[in-house]
Amino acid sequence: MSDDVLLRLAGVHTHIGRYHILHGVDLAVREGRLTMLLGRNGAGKTTTLRTVMGMWRASAGLIDFAGAPISGRATPDIARLGIAYVPESMGIFGQLTVRENLLLAAGPAGLHPGRLDGVFAIFPVLREKLHQAAGTLSGGQKQMVAISRAIVEERRLIIVDEPTKGLAPAVIGQLIAAFQALKRQRTTILMVEQNFHMAQALGDDVAVMDDGRVVHTGTMADLADDDALQTRLLGLSLASHQ
Amino acid sequence: MRRLRQDWPALALAPAVALLALPVMDLPTWIALTAAGAAMGMMLFLMAAGLTLIFGLMDVLNFAHGAFITLGAYVAASVMGALASWVGADDLARNLAALAVAVLAAAAAAGAAGLVFERGIIRRVYGAHLQQILITVGGMIVAEQLILAAWGAQPVQVGKPVTLRGSFVLAGAAVEKYRLVAVALGLLVFAAMQLTLNRTRIGLLVRAGVENREMVEALGYRIRRLFIGVFVAGTALAGIGGVMWAVYQELVTAAVGADMTILVFIVVIIGGLGSVGGCFAGAVLVGLTTNYIGFLAPKLALGSNIALMVLVLLWRPRGLLPLAR
Amino acid sequence: MRALLHRHVLSGDRPGHPAVTALLILLLLALLVVPFAVPGTKSMAAASRIAILAVLAGSYDIALGYTGIVSLAHAMFFAIGAYAVAIPLAGGWVGWGAIGLGMAAGAVLAAAIAAAITLLSLRVQTIFFSMITLAVASFAQVLATQLRGLTGGEDGLSFSLPAALSPSFHLLPGRVLGVRVDGRLLTYYLILLAALLLFLLMLRIVNSPFGRVLLAIRENAFRAEALGFRVIVYRTLASALAAAIAALAGGLMAVLLRYNGPDATLSFSVMVDILLMVVIGGMGTLYGPALGAAVIVLAEYYLQPALQGLADALVGIPVLPALFNPDRWLLWLGLLFVGFVYFLPAGIVGSLRRRRG
Numbered sequence: 022m023s024d025d026v027l028l029r030l031a032g033v034h035t036h037i038g039r040y041h042i043l044h045g046v047d048l049a050v051r052e053g054r055l056t057m058l059l060g061r062n063g064a065g066k067t068t069t070l071r072t073v074m075g076m077w078r079a080s081a082g083l084i085d086f087a088g089a090p091i092s093g094r095a096t097p098d099i100a101r102l103g104i105a106y107v108p109e110s111m112g113i114f115g116q117l118t119v120r121e122n123l124l125l126a127a128g129p130a131g132l133h134p135g136r137l138d139g140v141f142a143i144f145p146v147l148r149e150k151l152h153q154a155a156g157t158l159s160g161g162q163k164q165m166v167a168i169s170r171a172i173v174e175e176r177r178l179i180i181v182d183e184p185t186k187g188l189a190p191a192v193i194g195q196l197i198a199a200f201q202a203l204k205r206q207r208t209t210i211l212m213v214e215q216n217f218h219m220a221q222a223l224g225d226d227v228a229v230m231d232d233g234r235v236v237h238t239g240t241m242a243d244l245a246d247d248d249a250l251q252t253r254l255l256g257l258s259l260a261s262h263q
Numbered sequence: 264m265r266r267l268r269q270d271w272p273a274l275a276l277a278p279a280v281a282l283l284a285l286p287v288m289d290l291p292t293w294i295a296l297t298a299a300g301a302a303m304g305m306m307l308f309l310m311a312a313g314l315t316l317i318f319g320l321m322d323v324l325n326f327a328h329g330a331f332i333t334l335g336a337y338v339a340a341s342v343m344g345a346l347a348s349w350v351g352a353d354d355l356a357r358n359l360a361a362l363a364v365a366v367l368a369a370a371a372a373a374g375a376a377g378l379v380f381e382r383g384i385i386r387r388v389y390g391a392h393l394q395q396i397l398i399t400v401g402g403m404i405v406a407e408q409l410i411l412a413a414w415g416a417q418p419v420q421v422g423k424p425v426t427l428r429g430s431f432v433l434a435g436a437a438v439e440k441y442r443l444v445a446v447a448l449g450l451l452v453f454a455a456m457q458l459t460l461n462r463t464r465i466g467l468l469v470r471a472g473v474e475n476r477e478m479v480e481a482l483g484y485r486i487r488r489l490f491i492g493v494f495v496a497g498t499a500l501a502g503i504g505g506v507m508w509a510v511y512q513e514l515v516t517a518a519v520g521a522d523m524t525i526l527v528f529i530v531v532i533i534g535g536l537g538s539v540g541g542c543f544a545g546a547v548l549v550g551l552t553t554n555y556i557g558f559l560a561p562k563l564a565l566g567s568n569i570a571l572m573v574l575v576l577l578w579r580p581r582g583l584l585p586l587a588r
Numbered sequence: 589m590r591a592l593l594h595r596h597v598l599s600g601d602r603p604g605h606p607a608v609t610a611l612l613i614l615l616l617l618a619l620l621v622v623p624f625a626v627p628g629t630k631s632m633a634a635a636s637r638i639a640i641l642a643v644l645a646g647s648y649d650i651a652l653g654y655t656g657i658v659s660l661a662h663a664m665f666f667a668i669g670a671y672a673v674a675i676p677l678a679g680g681w682v683g684w685g686a687i688g689l690g691m692a693a694g695a696v697l698a699a700a701i702a703a704a705i706t707l708l709s710l711r712v713q714t715i716f717f718s719m720i721t722l723a724v725a726s727f728a729q730v731l732a733t734q735l736r737g738l739t740g741g742e743d744g745l746s747f748s749l750p751a752a753l754s755p756s757f758h759l760l761p762g763r764v765l766g767v768r769v770d771g772r773l774l775t776y777y778l779i780l781l782a783a784l785l786l787f788l789l790m791l792r793i794v795n796s797p798f799g800r801v802l803l804a805i806r807e808n809a810f811r812a813e814a815l816g817f818r819v820i821v822y823r824t825l826a827s828a829l830a831a832a833i834a835a836l837a838g839g840l841m842a843v844l845l846r847y848n849g850p851d852a853t854l855s856f857s858v859m860v861d862i863l864l865m866v867v868i869g870g871m872g873t874l875y876g877p878a879l880g881a882a883v884i885v886l887a888e889y890y891l892q893p894a895l896q897g898l899a900d901a902l903v904g905i906p907v908l909p910a911l912f913n914p915d916r917w918l919l920w921l922g923l924l925f926v927g928f929v930y931f932l933p934a935g936i937v938g939s940l941r942r943r944r945g
Contacts, residue, residue: 074481076477076480076481095480095485096477096480096481097480097481097482097483097484097485097486098485100480100481100482100483101483106481108478108481112475112477112478112481114470114471114474114475114478115474116470116474117467117470117471117474121467121471124464124467125467125468125471125479125482125484126482170482324715324718324719326718326722384926387930392715393656393658394929394933396658396718397658397863397867397925397929398926398929398930400660400860400863401863401922401925401926401929402922402926404860404918404919404921404922404925405919405922405923405926408916408918408919408922409919411915411916412910412911412913412916412919413910416915521856522726524722525722525723525726528719528720528722528723529723531719532716532719532720536715536716562730562734565726565727565730566727566730566731568723569723569724569727572720572723573708576708576709576716577708
């Protein structure tokens with residue numbers, strides 16, 4: 022492994038209540054790259070992300086961020102290390118305006134005009150929705166707000182859980198463009214995605230989970246080229262998902 | 264705008280009740296009762312606001328909330344006793360100063376007790392409603408007994424400041440002066456709460472936390488600190504409500520908190536648990552209803568509030584202005 | 589023989605720990621022999637109270653422990669039963685029919701009120717339930733004190749019992765084992781028998797398929813609903829059953845006291861007693877609340893004198909005498925209660941069972 026690894030999980034186990042969900046997850050997210058976490062429903066992808074964020078406590082194993090252990094720390098302390106989390110449910114504050122949502126995501130210094138312009142460059146539609154209650158936005162616009170919260174402040178790692186879930190194809194196209202813009206800025210991203218088209222368009226590295234473990238790691242390009250591997254790992258092939 | 268369109272029937276309920284009462288009594292009586300109802304509503308709001316906010320943010324139903332009302336009432340008795348010369352002076356400035364000292368002392372005492380209560384008791388039962396109810400009922404028993412041990416079992420007299428005693432005449436109706444003070448303080452606190460919630464960063468965090476605690480943490484905020492702050496503020500408000508009620512009644516017993524808890528629960532259920540605006544609307548509604556029915560059929564006052572609660576719940580199962588979650 | 593006893597009398601509900609079995613046998617034996625072992629009105633009154641409160645606490649356990657709903661109006665149902673028996677007797681109808689009819693009417697009324705409250709508040713938001721029951725209970729207190737013509741107000745109702753239950757009635761001439769076999773003794777054993785039967789009935793209820801559905805709802809209401817059980821129906825039935833049995837216990841209490849009033853059955857301190865008994869004994873065990881009833885009644889009889897002794901010994905030291913004042917005995921029970929909820933939430937019986945595995 023190269024030493025440009027920003028986030029590393031080694032042998033992570035997680036229990037939720039009496040259920041044993043993660044059975045020793047090993048995962049490395051490299052700086053400046055987008056790592057796609059793939060796998061069937063129930064493979065443990067979301068649990069892995071939540072364990073990194075400290076929302077579930079790892080019962081065994083190590084989680085290192087930027088060379089320092091973070092397992093066992095509280096969620097706010099983990100977030101303050103420069104990790105943004107966009108949950109599957111988006112976690113939008115619907116009663117708050119878009120601006121207030123962004124303001125909460127910004128640090129104590131408040132919204133920096135330059136960063137806000139950067140957000141609008143990626144999601145122009147948010148400029149006119151700024152003073153609207155976030156709960157009144159469409160599903161795609163809510164996802165834009167959720168992602169904007171992650172980038173409105175300087176972050177070292179952005180964790181995104183299934184951003185395309187339930188969205189129309191046109192919106193997915195916009196999201197792909199947005200993440201490509203972030204990739205050009207060398208943002209480190211860990212993303213869970215079920216939409217293989219999106220995964221293939223964005224992923225640099227890939228990790229495939231099954232039954233609470235990472236069963237394959239490699240580059241996205243290699244996986245995209247190997248139909249047999251896709252079928253074995255994901256139970257699908259690219260051809261069926263065009 | 265969209266909110267207003269769906270909220271106006273709830274907001275119009277209290278004025279509608281006031282109008283309904285007008286034909287069944289003469290005007291001076293109506294004015295006096297409406298003033299009394301508004302004053303009682305404001306005092307109920309002070310007592311209930313903390314409870315509803317604590318529930319909204321922390322998902323904690325505190326059955327011991329009434330103990331902080333009782334504590335505030337007894338602190339008021341002690342402060343007004345100690346400042347007897349200010350209370351007895353025929354001088355509005357000194358009278359108000361005495362009341363202000365009592366309010367501040369009660370807020371400090373109830374807030375401090377709230378801090379101890381949150382750290383010692385509530386903190387361990389977040390997320391477990393059954394345990395919360397049991398433990399806070401237990402806390403209420405213990406707190407009431409401690410207050411009895413400190414102040415004794417006999418009811419304690421509370422001095423009402425001289426210039427705030429008696430009434431003035433408005434359109435032929437006698438309106439007690441103290442009620443104006445209660446209304447003014449209630450409105451002031453309501454305005455301050457709205458400003459804090461809508462115009463400050465802490466308020467922004469509270470509103471966000473009411474919607475989604477986990478996401479607030481994921482954005483890097485230590486929500487436990489916010490919990491403590493809101494709990495202390497909420498219990499301090501209950502203490503202030505206790506002061507206002509004690510001075511109004513001019514007498515304090517250890518049962519005052521438990522008695523008011525019933526009305527406070529009705530207020531927050533009517534308003535929608537967790538909603539400050541709903542709490543305000545519910546408090547005014549309960550205050551007015553109690554006074555009108557208390558005049559028309561004195562024995563039915565509490566029953567009428569329960570009936571009011573049932574009717575509101577049948578109309579809006581989550582209360583007048585429920586939280587959107 | 590033991591297997592038969594378990595299956596048919598205890599409905600298959602084992603005490604679960606030798607200590608629990610021993611305590612239960614001890615309690616039952618004590619209740620059976622008290623009139624002969626410790627003759628006197630006071631000991632018999634205490635023993636009857638234990639028997640009745642064991643039923644009351646057990647009925648509360650059906651709602652709290654088995655169904656997971658926290659009602660604060662249980663004392664009200666207890667009082668409804670007591671008033672239902674007291675009102676006809678005090679009205680001059682001194683007969684067995686008055687007691688029987690009062691018991692039945694009280695149980696039906698209590699069940700109907702409980703069902704109405706449950707339907708209303710569980711339909712809206714479960715969290716409202718405790719708050720609404722508290723409000724309704726305090727309204728009942730207001731009603732009981734204000735409907736003076738019916739309830740006797742604050743003073744309550746005193747009445748005589750049918751001749752066979754009065755102290756002047758002698759079933760046998762002379763004494764048996766040194767005790768007069770009079771109406772008082774008859775009353776005692778009748779109450780004990782009724783309480784025992786009610787308790788066994790509750791054991792049967794919680795160990796029936798119905799009881800197991802209640803447990804499933806307590807564990808996970810969503811899953812129970814998904815399995816096809818109408819959660820609201822089961823919760824309502826559980827509330828109504830608990831209320832009806834509480835009312836029957838209330839009727840027994842009225843017979844015991846030959847009196848009923850707000851302080852005897854309705855006040856919030858009765859509700860506090862119920863909570864203490866169930867939590868200290870162990871929620872969801874039924875045997876626990878019965879043992880809890882014994883603990884609380886004994887504490888009521890012995891804690892206050894003990895506190896008085898402590899307070900006398902501490903005279904001159906600041907603060908402490910006020911805390912150990914016998915009037916502050918609720919402070920110590922309250923602390924005990926909080927301690928149990930924290931450290932032994934399963935209560936005495938639940939903790940013993942868990943220790944055994």
